[in-house]
Amino acid sequence: MSFRAALRKHRSLRWGFILVILVVVFSVVGPWLTPHDAFMSNPERAMTREFLPVGPSREYPLGADRLFRDMLARLALGGRLSLLIGVVASAIAATLGGLVGVVSGYFAGKKWTGLVDSGLMRLVDVGLSFPFLLLVMAIGAMLERTTVTSLLVTLGFTGWLGTARVVRAKTLTVRDLDYIVAARALGQRRILILWKHILPNVAGPLLVSATLSIGQMILTESVLSYLGVGISPPAPTWGAMLYEGQDSYTLAPWLLACPAMAIVSTVLGFNLVGEGLRDVLDPRG
Amino acid sequence: MFSIREVSARPLGLVALLGLAACDIELSAPMATAHPGDATPRRGGTLRYASLGDIRSLDPARSSDAVASAVIRLVFAALVEFDEQGRLAPELAERWEVLDGGQHFRFFLRQDVRFHDGSRFTADEMKRSLERALAPDTPNPSASYFRNIVGYDSYVAGKVPHLDGIVVDGSHELSIHLTAPDAAFLPLMTLPSARPVCPSAGARFKSDWHPCGTGPFQLRQGGWSRGQFVRVVRSESYFVKGLPYLDAIELHFLVNAPTQRFKFEAGELDFVRDLAHADTLRFARDKRWQPSITRGPDVDIYGESMNTEVPPFDNVEVRRAVAFAINRKALVALRPLHLSVHTSAIPRSTPGFDPTFEGQTFDLPKALEHMRRAGYPFDPKTGQGGYPHTLPYLVYPQGLFEKSGQLVQQQLARIGLRIELRLVSWASYLSLTQRRRTVAIAPMGWSQDYPDPSGLLDPLFGSASINDTESSNSAFYRNAAFDALLARARVELDPQKRTAVYRECNTILRDDAPWAFTVSYHAFEVRQPHLRGYAPHPVHAFNFARTWLDRASAVRSPLEPAR
Helix, strand or coil, rough: CCHHHHHHCCCHHHHHHHHHHHHHHHHHHHHHHCCCCCCCCCCHHEEECCCCECCCCCCCCCCCCCCEEEEEEHHHHHHHHHHHHHHHHHHHHHHHHHHHHHHHHHHHHCCCCCCHHHHHHHHHHHCCCCCCCCCCCCHHHHCCCCHHHHHHHHHHHHHCCCHHHHHHHHHHHHHCCCHHHHHHHCCCCCCCHHHHHHHHHHHHHHHHHHHHHHHHHHHHHHHHHCCCCCCCCCCCHHHHHHHHCCCCCCCCCCCHHHHHHHHHHHHHHHHHHHHHHHHHHHCCC | CCCCHHHHHHHHHHHHHHHHHHHHCCCCCCCCEEEEEEECCCCCCCEEEEEHHHHHHCHHHCCCCCCHHHHHHHHHCCCCCEECCCCCCCEEEEEEEHHHHHHHEEEEEECCCCCCCCCEECHHHHHHHHHHHHHHCCCCCCCHHHHCCCCCCHHCCCCCCCCCCEEEECCEEEEEEEEECCCHHHHHHHHHHHCCCHHCCCCCCCCCCCCCCCCCEEEEEEECCCEEEEEEEEEECCCCCCCCCCCCEEEEECCCHHHHHHHHCCCCEEEEEECCCCHHHHHHHHCCCCEEEEHHHHHHHEEEEEECCCCCCCCCCHHHHHHHHHHHHHHCCCCCCCCCCCCCCCCCCCCCCCCCCCCCCCCHHHHHHHHHCCCCCCCCCCCECCCCCCEEEEEECCCHHHHHHCCCCCCCHHCCCCCEEEECCCCHHHHHHCCCCCCEEEEEEEEECCCCCHHHHHHCCCHCCCCCCCCCCCCCCCCCCHHHHHHHHHHHHHHHHHHHHHHHHHHHHHCCCCCEEEEEEEEEECCCCCCCCCCCCCCCCCCCCCCECCCCCCCCCCCCCCC
């Protein structure tokens, strides 16, 4: 089935795709929709007489934040950061998880090489037994300060565990299929079997897992920023905007509503796409 | 793997909750009092309040922050204390004499005082407590304030076992001899490190000692959990009969401003002062709450502390540029009901504050000129030039600095000084900013310990306050002429002449700019009407020693032991 046909057939995939496209477009063109700098305060124009930020207006379509900066510009820049973190961290996690899952699944149950599977899966068990958020915070604390790079590395290197389990399960069903047995009988090298025959057949679940984890990564980054252990200010991440807005939302509700809606739309979008892809790639699953 | 329903339900619920919360902006009504027309104090009840920060130590010999000092004042009484009018009044000392032209203080101690562990308070215990607090191996950030005591230098150098200047004249008579008259000596005796500690504290500082003193409240075992709470209970042996009225006081740590407000409205806190600007405005606008609002005195000053031992701030021209580059009105807009523009080292409520003194000002062209003189010319149009390195700037979550730091970052970028905010914990912020040659620039605040200019100028800018760690002089500022003026002000007993000396000090600080002074802070406090007998103290925050509770319905704290 072509992607266009899949979009027509699966409603959740279609809506998810539309949401993701909207978020991407907003993040890319958003900063150009406003003449204001996302990092510069403008109390002369963005502050009320009660020293509160101005609400949505023609000049500030989404209002201003507590430091009298343009919410629209910050939300769009925050979108770029969130998408970057979500996509790259998920890619790292998918690569690691895919690699571990394929290797582990391929060697599972064999006499000596099975030890590789046992070792890797126990590692996954240990990793999964830690609360994910605490693990990420502990690694973040060890790195002393949080930057985009350190966050990518932390999220990527802690987010692969679930993916590895899924890929391993799929590899276990694929590795004993006739064409793999035939390839082995023909003397094809193990690395080529893994690369040419197994990996393409586990790509579906891997893609679904990676897409779903984008939303999860964005959510985790938001939670970290909200808890005050995310990227340092003035980086406009959505979680940090939520955190900054929480003390003024009673008189300036847009401070919470804008980043909250952005997080929900994006996470929902990626989750719908992930679910849709699962239906398309594995209709019986 | 998780299903779409699980994943999407949580954020959608959050948004719905936020929507509901945003609609509900009406404050709860103040809680009723049981006896509104009756001003007779009543005994009983637990007063609860909260703080954004945590405390490191409850040992008076090691106290350095306002949150800990408030608890220390409840547990440890002093020889003399400031009364509700800000005048020095007897506490553990019934009376005192000033002899030898201000170089000899003789204290006559109360005979009816017992420590919380039951032992008697005597002049010997007072001498031991002072020597313990000033001993060379005690991490006491305010020890140098007491350097005027005869024999201080030999004692802190470890050459002699006792402080010669502290003499026990009798079981309840104590003399303290000074090397020179000291106008600030009696106010100094109200500091935490001059408060007597139980004999269990021993003669030398031990970090594992359980705090125990002679104050109106005592700390029981398990009454302090780091990062969570401290609970002090009424001392039945307190020497002022009938006091305190409260059974206990609880302080909860690390509670952010919105949570404090929620808990306060829900009746889980009786007093709140860490309010965000929007909530401050809501209380100020609400007529029902106005009788329960108090404004504290301006006793805290804030500024940007520049480490004079570290580039680029070892160059006075760069420091001057920063002082001229900061638009203080923009900082005030963050919390207009708490902050005022302040451009010198002495707070408005401190005797000796000179309203005619012209402090540091905001003047961008002058700031750029000083950057040019420093060798870092900057062109604001092209953004070219300036100091070539990015400087880390430490802030901790939840406080004012997290927001003000972002404004300072924008303002300093206009003169070519690029700073990068780094979020660290409160404890890391304190330890790093007070460590030598570690942090180049940091936002800093100081709460006066006692109402005298020496309570700010000596610890913040006197070279005697420089330490390798836990240095209250966070700018590591050293100026012999300034030190000489501080010494002169100390021995000057004429208030007018003293004010003139401090004016000279302020002039030096304005021009040398170890700090870019920015704003002063006064508390905006809201209490439930059932917290009675409360008035902001002219010197100390959290003045609860004589308050009482008049709740209409009984409340039991979860920290209260089961009966």
